[in-house]
Amino acid sequence: MARKPTSRHAEAGDNEAVEAKERKGLWSPEEDERLYTHITRCGVSTWSSVAQLAGKNLTASEPLLLIINHRLRRSGKSCRLRWMNYLRPDLKKEPISDREAETIISLQKLLGNRWSVIAANMPGRTDNEIKNYWNSRIRKRQIAAAGEVTGSSDGEPAPEGEKKPVGTNEATVAAASPPMTIPARLPVFAFQLPDGGAGTAGAATQLPPATEPLMNTGSESEVSGAKDSRDLSYSGGGADDSGDMIRHLLALDDLEYPADLLIDVPGLLDAWDCEMYVPCTFE
DNA sequence: AAGAGGTACAACCGCCATATG
DNA sequence: TCATATGGCGGTTGTACCTCT
Numbered sequence: 001m002a003r004k005p006t007s008r009h010a011e012a013g014d015n016e017a018v019e020a021k022e023r024k025g026l027w028s029p030e031e032d033e034r035l036y037t038h039i040t041r042c043g044v045s046t047w048s049s050v051a052q053l054a055g056k057n058l059t060a061s062e063p064l065l066l067i068i069n070h071r072l073r074r075s076g077k078s079c080r081l082r083w084m085n086y087l088r089p090d091l092k093k094e095p096i097s098d099r100e101a102e103t104i105i106s107l108q109k110l111l112g113n114r115w116s117v118i119a120a121n122m123p124g125r126t127d128n129e130i131k132n133y134w135n136s137r138i139r140k141r142q143i144a145a146a147g148e149v150t151g152s153s154d155g156e157p158a159p160e161g162e163k164k165p166v167g168t169n170e171a172t173v174a175a176a177s178p179p180m181t182i183p184a185r186l187p188v189f190a191f192q193l194p195d196g197g198a199g200t201a202g203a204a205t206q207l208p209p210a211t212e213p214l215m216n217t218g219s220e221s222e223v224s225g226a227k228d229s230r231d232l233s234y235s236g237g238g239a240d241d242s243g244d245m246i247r248h249l250l251a252l253d254d255l256e257y258p259a260d261l262l263i264d265v266p267g268l269l270d271a272w273d274c275e276m277y278v279p280c281t282f283e
Numbered sequence: 284a285a286g287a288g289g290t291a292c293a294a295c296c297g298c299c300a301t302a303t304g
Numbered sequence: 305t306c307a308t309a310t311g312g313c314g315g316t317t318g319t320a321c322c323t324c325t
Binding site: 024025026027077078081082085086128129132133136137 | 290291292293294295296
């Protein structure tokens with residue numbers, strides 16, 4: 001949710017002409033536009049160069065001072081953060097769904113606070129977003145639930161703020177009552193077998209647990225590979241909704257399957273949302 | 284209506300890993 | 305091999321906004 005630029009923006013803006021210092025604080029719409037325009041047109045070589053060049057698309061005849069004034073006085077890190085967490089066109093704008101919350105809980109249990117890895121398996125979501133969600137909602141609820149278990153709580157209901165933003169399943173799982181339920185295959189990728197009709201959605205549960213692939217994301221190249229594969233996730237009821245297709249959820253280590261078997265639809269969690277596989281108990 | 288307190292979220296900070304010269 | 309630059313990550317903070325009293 002974009003917040004309205006605050007007075008801090010105006011103050012900073014007033015000083016822009018005379019102050020060449022690096023800016024901090026919330027990004028103004030103008031800064032966003034400059035950064036977005038620059039990256040979509042020119043891409044990113046290095047973030048520090050983006051910070052210097054964004055907004056510099058002025059003619060060579062522009063006075064130097066004008067160029068400087070239009071330049072983004074943001075650090076490369078700040079530019080990267082803004083792009084990754086807010087401006088990227090593939091980001092989902094809608095609130096985190098119940099299913100996504102369940103995924104977050106499951107993956108956090110598996111991986112700990114490796115938010116970037118968790119985010120890599122949730123297309124359209126950023127590590128920052130997931131981290132914030134965890135810290136502001138799920139963790140508090142778990143703490144509250146733990147308090148109830150130990151009897152230290154006076155039966156106080158889960159922290160309200162929970163105008164029920166997430167589902168009851170999530171609340172149940174978050175109640176710190178193992179064994180928790182997680183999918184047999186983490187919903188990373190989906191594909192369609194060529195011999196349609198030879199199985200059911202439940203077949204997914206016969207595959208081995210997918211704990212390994214997520215542990216294999218040690219290198220950045222692997223992680224970026226996962227990003228590239230996001231378009232391959234399954235959407236129940238797609239164009240070819242014959243109903244007798246076999247759809248299996250794949251994990252990162254299953255990518256040796258021919259690419260043409262992969263169904264090109266957006267949204268990793270669509271498969272989850274369509275309940276095309278059956279969760280199983282995981283110790 | 285106004286203030287207090289809570290929540291959600293954007294952004295910063297510090298550390299670490301990697302790349303480059 | 306070392307120094308420096310850069311990018312990435314997780315933890316944390318600051319604050320706009322919301323809800324309650």
